[in-house]
Amino acid sequence: MAEVLVLVDQVDGEVKKVTTELLTLARRIGEPAAVWIGEGADDAKAKLAEFGAEKVYVAPAELNDYVVAPKAELLAKLAGEKSAAAILVSATAENKEVAGRTAVKLGSGVLTDVVDVTADLVAEHSIFGGTTITHAKVRAGVPVIAVRPNSIPAEPAQGAAVEEQVSVELSDAAKAAKVVERVKQEKGARPELTEAAIVVSGGRGVGSDDFSVVENLADSLGAAVGASRAAVDSGWYPNQFQVGQTGKTVSPQLYIALGISGAIQHRAGMQTSKTIVAVNKDPEAPIHEISDFSVIGDLHQVAPQLTEEINKRK
């Protein structure tokens, strides 16, 4: 069986959930081969094996010193050497860029924000804010596919995870944009927005930069916190938490919208959520139409009551 390369996402050496989803998908297509960049592969190997990685290619940490291009050079090289059937990456902003450059190098095609892939490499997309489903495929070369986190459930299946050190002689062009500093801001204990199984978002109805009503509910559920554009534009919550057309696209099991009207631009970022719950005092707000359960009421009354109730039932 041909190998399917899976670029591993990790945070401080911990394999992210989306990688286990990609390995699960890769097993439909061929033999999963995880691509790990940097230190810590020994510790992460067990997790990669648990979801079916037969191989683990370990590349030097130097690749992370420059923006995107070195990863593309590595993946293109491995795809050639290993005659890979496909390359799967997570559909994060950075990895979509990696996918694009890799496909240019391979003379193949790239499919981004994919929500499902069949064994014969037909990819499903949800476009125009979740109103249209398309199926697409790459016509030439090794398909490079960026899959949205939370699209399919990860299922364990033991793999051998045989480690192999790999290297790539980086071109000068790949070293042209150098990362000189990494700045981490307020991470906290909450899950990452696009990965989270549950997202609680606040909008205009929150009314101020005191987002504690949203954060407390999120924390009771172990959820990530999101914000609508109105809340971000008002300066109530940082930009990187914006959900919607010009922000992040999320697809959690449960999305709770607090004080968000549900304009098309917001729906574009959350409409593929499995279950949607909303609280909005405006009975005409479009968010009620796409919710599985919604309450017409003041979020400052409803959300604290919900938080208390959840904590009580734990």
Add this chain to the structure above:
Amino acid sequence: MGVQGGRPPAMNIVVLVKQVPDTATERKLNPADNTLDRASSDGVINELDEYAIEEALLLKEKHGGEVTILSAGPDQATDSIRKALSMGADKAIHLNDEALHGSDSLQTAYALAQALRTTEFDVVVLGSESTDARTGVVGAALAEYLGLPQLTLANKVDIDGGTIRIQRQTDDGYDVVEAQLPAVVSVVEKINEPRYPSFKLIMAAKKKPVTKLDAAGAEIDPAKVGLANATTETVDFAAAPPRAAGTVVKDEGTGGVQIADFLASKKFV
């Protein structure tokens, strides 16, 4: 660029602009060839491109130079080009050729790279993604085709002599990235606040030069663009199944408890 000391020479900045269907209108695909049905909805300038134009104008105000708009698209794209010029850009290049119809994101990046070779530039600025296709790959692919530094997802840009430094937005903060000009820069939404065109600028924009460029003029290989040569193919499409109507209740003092009951029924709590 790259001159040591003194005021750096004026910069040539090119901004990439894409006309997209208005998100507020109904967007459709054309069943004949599964490409975007541009007739079905109003065309507007891609929202993030306005931030790219603003950043280019800010760079020009600081360093001097000229801002050129480059747009690939059919005749209707003229609307977005005029909008860009009315924000204050100096001139435009309109890459317009039937051969480009149906090009995918990588082919578009290739065509734009070829068009960029017809002009001199120090910086190319673009929005980090378009609101229609949302692939987010064009900036990276453009850097790959041109062999230039990729300074994408910028929420801050500084240029000092021949050195450019950006803050690249990440999930948990930002990376500071440095390169030598020329470079490809893509911007995210919160980098600035795009200006509104003044009446004076709108009138002036009508007189600004727009150079027409076709595929041959940009030395674009016809075998590398267009629907027939696309690297990807949309096999089929259909309307997403509508979400089943949910329960809507009015809060009578127990709204929170009712949601908790619903979440419990779905095993979330």
